[in-house]
Amino acid sequence: MRKYNKYLKFSWILSIAKTIYFNLKYLPFKTAIKLPILIDYSVRIQIKKGGKIKVAKETTRFGVQIGGMEGYYTPHRKSSYLRIENSMEFKGNAKILRGCYVSSFGGEVIFGENFFANHDLHVISSDRIEFSKDVLIGYNCEFRDTGGHYINKKVSISPILIGKHVWIASDCKILQGVQLKDGCVVATESLVLSKINSLHQEKSLIGGSPAKVLKKNIVWKE
Numbered sequence: 001m002r003k004y005n006k007y008l009k010f011s012w013i014l015s016i017a018k019t020i021y022f023n024l025k026y027l028p029f030k031t032a033i034k035l036p037i038l039i040d041y042s043v044r045i046q047i048k049k050g051g052k053i054k055v056a057k058e059t060t061r062f063g064v065q066i067g068g069m070e071g072y073y074t075p076h077r078k079s080s081y082l083r084i085e086n087s088m089e090f091k092g093n094a095k096i097l098r099g100c101y102v103s104s105f106g107g108e109v110i111f112g113e114n115f116f117a118n119h120d121l122h123v124i125s126s127d128r129i130e131f132s133k134d135v136l137i138g139y140n141c142e143f144r145d146t147g148g149h150y151i152n153k154k155v156s157i158s159p160i161l162i163g164k165h166v167w168i169a170s171d172c173k174i175l176q177g178v179q180l181k182d183g184c185v186v187a188t189e190s191l192v193l194s195k196i197n198s199l200h201q202e203k204s205l206i207g208g209s210p211a212k213v214l215k216k217n218i219v220w221k222e
Helices: 002-026 194-198
Strands: 037-039 043-047 052-055 064-068 080-084 087-090 094-097 101-104 108-111 115-117 122-124 128-131 142-144 160-162 205-208 211-215
Touching (some): 002 037, 002 043, 064 080, 080 087, 101 108, 194 211
Parallel strands (some): 043 080, 052 087, 064 094, 094 115, 101 122, 108 128, 122 142, 128 160
């Protein structure tokens, strides 16, 4: 236990050093000195020329936390990866746990206020992926707004929008073009395709592979 406590203390010191460097390097000075983003020492960062990270003015100190450890689930990846080629925006406090791979690979990634993602979040944007306010993501979930490879000389790209107060349970995949309405829940191990857009309403329970509407007019609480 004593060794573990020493490890935690050393990890915290490394994380604070990396946090100060990150904020001062990538944010405007007036924002950076407030230290709105807490970066775990294990996070690998790649911000290309022209890449931008934005944080809401109301964000509290360490209000955005990336790469931390919580809970009992052990992430598949020991480190996290943050890649910004275009734009990444935090509209308020947010927490993304260790093992994440978040890449604005030519696109935009937007996290709404009070966003939480458990371990091993995987986000790849070539267009736009937006999470609205009060979104809860379980562990090992994946979001892609692009098919990634060309088929018949074309690649499928379409933005993803996750509505307000949405809970996406663990091991789900959300693919290009999906627009989830407010108050929805996605059941564990679901594969959500864009055809769900016309099939569901607000406060729907969605699940399956491919996902379909399982129940209507639900109410969920964290």
